[in-house]
Structure formats: structure tokens, C-alpha cells
Amino acid sequence: MHAVILAAGAGRRLWPLTAYRPKPMLPVAARPIIGHVIETATAAGVDAVTLVVGYKGDRIREYVGDGARFDVPVGYVDQEHQLGTAHAVAQAAEVVDDSFLVLNGDQIVDVEAIAAVIAAADDQTPVMAVTAVDDPIAYGVVTVEDGWVTAIEEKPTQTTSGLINAGIYGFDPSIFGVIEGLSPDVAGELSLVAAIERCVADAGVAAVATSGRWVDVTAPGDLLTVGATLHREPAIDETASVDATAVVGPGVTLAADVRVGPQAVLTGDVDVGANVTIGPQVSIEDSVIMPDTHIEPAATVATSVIGQNVRIGPATVAVGQREPAAEGAPPVVVIGDHSRIGPAALLEAPAAVGVDCEVAAGAHLRDRIGDATQVVSR
């Protein structure tokens, strides 16, 4: 079945990590989310993919290409203005001519869940996946009777249903007519949920109950926790070089050409992107480091998400919350792409440094610094 994957959104809640990349390009378990999504979809039986791209779409095109690395043909349609999820789906009207699947490019779900929707969509459309969660009111809550959807409510204050919209849909081309008939909502957008509500009132929407993994990244700190739920084996790329005196723990993933200097210590769940240099005596714990970043000697990075091509100066300390919060994402230190920090700066959660910033030696930060800011001292 053909899958239309929505990957055009900006993901503003994930600033500064999304200043230069769309949310589907954020790394989870050492690869972009969109990579996990396409891999899962093909494992479930998807045999062609159309990516709806918009915000920073070139990053996705560059990574996914024509799909060769996923062994599935991938095409693209542009959603120039991001006017809602239904508007995004409508962009694919020209390229689908049979029943098709719609997935979110920034949510990782189980292979079985996608396979179940494909099987159901072979019989009837529209169909949507629902999944049971403990705290449904934060999501789109779905009421189901006898296998049919009767209501969808976004973030209700209270509910009797424990089921939420899992973001996997099966449609046929008649959905494009439904979308055309929608009026923009208060935000000026056409939402897929509104289209489904039309269908509920019309011919009905079948619900497919799914369970298992359902990974959504809504805050930078999620990048530290969701990787673990994917049960991916940590791996040291063969081109990575680790000094004999460095300590690299069992939960550490090092991508190509990472260099780890003498007496550096990497422990906990650590994902290090390609061409990252970790200097002597650096310590890193439970963090994500994106490609091309330099962490200079004796710096400490813990519970932090460090962007691409960042320079963390010598003896700089970036430390998020040490103990995981009771619920939700742990407070982390986030540093945007291309920023220069330190030497000997101290960044404590919830410090968030935008892209292209310069933070001077000895600065002490605990708050949010906008893009392209020069922090002289604090």
C-alpha cells in the first residue's frame, strides 16, 4: 500500500533544534525520526512512499533521497504553506489513486499497528488507529462503539474513553473531496481530525485498536527518553576512534568518524552523531550530540541535547536535571546549531541557547537565549 507521510511541519515547540531542521529530522536512537517512520512503514508492507515536505524540506530530501537506503521508492510533494494536516494530505491528491495510508513523519509507531491499518483499509475506508493510554486527556481522545468511531475530542478536560488517536489512517481518494469541503478552523487550518469527523457523521469511520510503542517527541528532553523505548542496540561505528584510556559505557552509540579523546568518560544513554570530536577528559552522560560538534577538553555534558556544529569550550559544564522528572520530559540543557559556548561557562536546566549564539567564557545561564545572541557574561 502507498503511504503518504506528513513531514512538512515546523515543530516550533522543539526550538532551537528545529530552527534549521524539520521535526522529522531530529535524531532518535542515532537516526532521524523520519528514518524510523519509513523503516517501520516498509516493514509493515508499505511499498511506496510520498513525503509531504514543506518547512526545511531540503533536509528531508537530502537524507531520504529516493528511498534507496530504505529499499522503497520515495516521491515528494511540496506543501508550500503549512495550512493544517488535511491540507497536507490534499497535496498528495495527484499521486494516489487507490486506498492509501497516512502517517505522521514525526511519530514512531509499531509495525503491527501500521500492518493492522493496512489490513483494515483493504476492506473499508476511512479507518483510523486508536491506542489505549494512561493519560488520554493530553491527546485527541477517541470514543469507539462496536468498532466504529463515534467522536473525537482534542485534549478534553475529562473523558470516559481511554483511547487516543494513534495518527495512522487509511483513506481512499474520496477523502480529497471531503477535505475540499472543509472550512478553515479558528487557527485558519484544515485539520485531518475535522475531515474524519465529517466522515464519522457520513459513512462512518472504522477504528483499529492497536497497542505497543507510540513515540511522540514534544519537547527536546523527549529525545533522551524515547530512544530507549526503541530497544535499539547501541553501536560503535567502525570508523569511530576511541582512545584506549577513554571509557565508553554500554548505552553509548557513536556514529561514523566520532573521535573520543584520552580519559573521556561516556556513560548512560548517549547518542553521538557523525564527525563529532570529544576532547580529553570530557564527561558525557545521558545526552544527544548532533553531528560535527566539538566538545573541548574537560567539558561536562549531562542530560543535554547539543545541536549540530556546536563548539562547547574547554571546562564548560552543561547539566540538565540529574533525576528524571516524575512525568514528561526531563528538564534538559539545549544548545542550537552552530553556537559557541564557553570556555568554562555553566549552563543549567532549563537553559536553552538558540542557534548561532556566542556565549562568553565564564557565563552562567539558566534560561532561554534567543537565536544569534551574543551573551557577554551573566
Add this chain to the structure above:
Amino acid sequence: MCGIIGYVGADTALPVLTSGLDRLSYRGYDSAGIALLDDGGLQSYRAPGKLDALRAVLPDTAAATIGMGHTRWSTHGPPTAENAHPQLDCSGEIAVVHNGVISNAAALRGELEGHTLTSETDTELIAHLLEEAQSAGGTPADQIRTVTDQLEGSYALVIAFADDGHLYAVRQQSPLVIGDGDRGRYIASDVPAFIEHTDAVRYLEDGDIAVVGAETVRILNDEGEVSRPLTRVEWDAEVAEKGGFAHYMLKEIVEQPDAMRQSLSGRTDPTTGTVRFETNLGPLARVQNVVLVGCGTSHYAAAYAAGVYEANGIAAEAVIASEFRERPHWDPAVTLIIAVTQSGETADTLTAMRAAAGQGYATMAVTNTVGSSITRLAEHAVFIRAGPEIGVAATKTFSTQVATLLVLGVALGEARGSLSRTVRRRQLEAIDGLPGQLQAMLDARGVIDEIAAMAATASNHVFIGRALGLPVAREGALKLKEISYDHAEAFPAGELKHGPLALVTDETVVYAILTPGADPERTVTNVKEVQARGATVVALGPPDRWRSLTDWGVPVEGSATTAPLLSTLALQLIAYEIAAAAGRDIDQPRNLAKSVTVE
């Protein structure tokens, strides 16, 4: 400059040939043709123009399982159906496709009697000479040898005879490879033409005649039967697709951070200040003089490297390959000649290297193409590992050529003991910063696009720089003129006042390289000079350098050895955007071909 594809096997030949021609079209595209061979003999289809014009005259399907195709870039005679290949003899039973130039064509044409020539090509002569040779008897390979013994110049040929189930492939100074697949044998000018079918290839050598059947390949040279090793090519055909981008050029610009990481992978160790190449580079310790030979963009990459080598204390000069001649001050015992060519098939560069061969120089090739002619001509080869580049305008191969040459410069400094460990470490750290800094350049796309929109209406583009900024300025001007067809020139910044300043008006955009390594303090004077004449100035460098000079600045990071190189990415994007706004054929600009295999 032309592209050749041939197939003998179990499948119908036509789809193999048309998709092969598609992938070869970057080599030349002013006319094309296909010959199919079946029990009914040879059928030939030819058309001037792009491949779509050929498709219009081709049958939808054909049962033939043997055939060959050709995409042509004119050297002898204008692009017409008559001059397109394949060329046939009088009987219509011998078909030839050819890439190269027969230098004694006029003499041979004069000697040929009793044949009717219908084209102006040197290729048709070969078909008629083969017809002559048939009367002497012998095997087809013997007949071909008789003809090639008369030919001077460069040629890769594929020949079909109407009553023979083989294709004959001949190589002399023009590239030709043979692929062994499960479904048959493939012959092509380069591997991407058939890599969707097989990655097992044999590279022919000069003087080889290959007798290619569906199941077997026999290769003969002057001495008799020879074997050429079967090697596997690592490039995946799919990698070369456009991947959703409007043009290959944009794809190749955008993938530069990845290409750079791949190019540098495993070669640099900034902690120890050492360099590891996968192959032995010969005795670098005795090198006192480096000569870098190349054409076009590769020449500018060479000029950039020469500048860095000189700063590293080693005599170095970049020589345009077609202007190559030995210089009295080159001592063969201590001179290393480096050929810089993306394709490894650039005829001018190959000719220069042949001229240097046998004179005692150490020789090295820096190229993107494993198994290419230059790698067999030079004693040692270093690959830039940029992945396939399809857009005619070189982008990622320029940046990775420069980076590879910079790494080589550190290796030279290490071997000769002329660069201290501290300097080597500093240079390698700067080189390792390139992938991330290239991404930073891409992330400045918004600023760059605004500049391109402003510059698109200019009537004249002038690029200026000094030191390492000069080859970058030249490359910027070359990119812009190649794909936009706008007037673009580069000058050493200090030379402006000695003449070119007369070109500068209020419709001129001047691009100034103001990065470290480009002597920016002195170029600022020239910026003011052109601003006084009303020109709009686009500055590339650290923002502090240009903020007070112009509103049109591109922030560029990097060290004195890398910052000028990083500026190139912005110039590539500006050229791309200007050409795209003008609706140009960006991946295949008029009159140009990717790999220039004629002199």
C-alpha cells in the same frame, strides 16, 4: 565527450539502452541514436536534439537482445540525424558508435575509394574501413585490429556486425567499461550507465579489443588474449537519483556536508596531527616542488591547494592542463605532478600527464572515479570520495577536491618534516570543521536567496579576491556563467584598477571574498573603489568584516585555510538561484558536458 552504451544478453535490449542513455546524457546531448541487432539484421534509429527526440523515432518495443546506443556532443559536423551515431557502412551491415576524435580522419577519408559517405563524422570512416577489411578475411577481431592500426587519436568504439551475435568493444584513450550481469553483458563509457543491472565491471585498457557475447567476454590486445580483472563498484545507482530535488545541482550543493564527511572519513587525526590515506602515496619525503594539473573547476581547486602548499613552505604551482608544458625549473627527482580531475577522463589532463610520464616525475591522481584512465596513468591515486556528481556544474566535487588536497598537503608536510605537529594539528582541526561549517553555510540559505534575488537583475557580475580568495572568486564566476549564461568575470582584487574597473557600473554586482586567508584588509579598499562607481557589493566573510560596508553579506566561518573554500558554497547557491530564476537548463547547460573527453 560522447556516451556509449551496449548490451548483449537475455533481455530485450531497448529498455537497457534507453535507460543507459538517460544516465549518460550528462556527457553530451546534442543528438543520439540506437542500433538494434536481431535475426533480421541491424536497425538504426537516430535523431538530433535531446533524448526525447530519439524516443519519438524509436519503436515502443523491440525483440532484439543485442544493441548499442550513443549520445553525442559534436566535434565533427553539426548535430543532425546524419551525423548522429551509430554510423553504418555502405552495406548497412556494420554499425559503429564512437567516443573520441580520430586525428587522421581527413587523410583516411582521402584514401578511401568506392564508398559513399553520408555524414561528416570521423566515425563513419571507421564503418567503411571495417567494410574494406572484411574482404581480407580473418576473424572480426582481426579485421578490427587492421582498422585500428590505421587510426590515430582517441577512440572508444562499439561495433556490431549484422551476422554476428557479439558486440566488439575497442578502447584507445577514451573510457570504456564492461559489466558482467546475470542477464547479460553491458558496455559503457562509465559505470552509472548500467549499474542498475550490475556492479561487476572490467575496465578495458588502451589497445584492448573485447569480444562481448551474452555469456562470455574475451579480451585481446596486440599480444593475444589477456584478462582484465573483475571488480565491484560500490556506488549504488539509486544514489545518483535526484531524490526529490528540482535539479541534481541543488541536490549536490545540499549534500556537501555529507559528501565532505564521507570524503574525510578516517583520513585525518587532529589529536596526533597525522594523516592516513588508504593507499601508499609513494616517497613524499623527497618532494620539493608540486605541480597541480587540471582544467576548469579542478584547476581552481588545484590553484587553491597550491596557495596553501606555498604557505606551508613547499613550492607549488597550478597549471591549466591544456597549457601544460615542462618548465626548466622542474627537477624530475624532486617534483611531484598531481592531476586533478573529477571524472578521471578529462582528455586535456590525460594528455598533460602522458607528456609528463617517462620524464622521471613522481605522479599522482586526485579524482572521484575509481578505475578511471587517470588512475592507471598516474603512479598513485587519491580518491575524493564525493559520490557520483551528475550536474554538469561541479559543486560537491570542488569542495571535496580542495579538502582532499589540503589533507594531502598535511601529509606532505609530515613526510618532509616541514610542518610542525602543532601546525598540522591546527590545519587538520580546521579541515575537520568543514562538514559542520558547510551546514552552517546551507543554514544561511535565507540570506543567500535574498542576495540571489537582488543580483538576478544585474547585467554584469564581477568576483574579486586575493590569495586563496582568488581561485574561489574564479570558481564563483565560472559557476555563474556556466549555468546562468550571464556575464561573470573574476579578477585579483588589486587588478581592478589596472583595467577591469572600466566594466563596473551601477548595474554591476561585485562579489568580494573577505574571509581570513584571502587578505581581506586589502580587498576592503577595492570594495570601496567599486562602490564609488555605483556597484552593489556582496561580501563573504565574518560579519564584523563587512557589516559597515554593505547590506549584502554572507557570514562565513572557518580558518585561513578553510574559510575561502566555505564561501564557495554561497557562490554556488547564488549561481543556482539566478539560473533557476532565469529558467535555465541547470543540469545540462548549453554547449557543455560533464566530462570533457576531447581536447
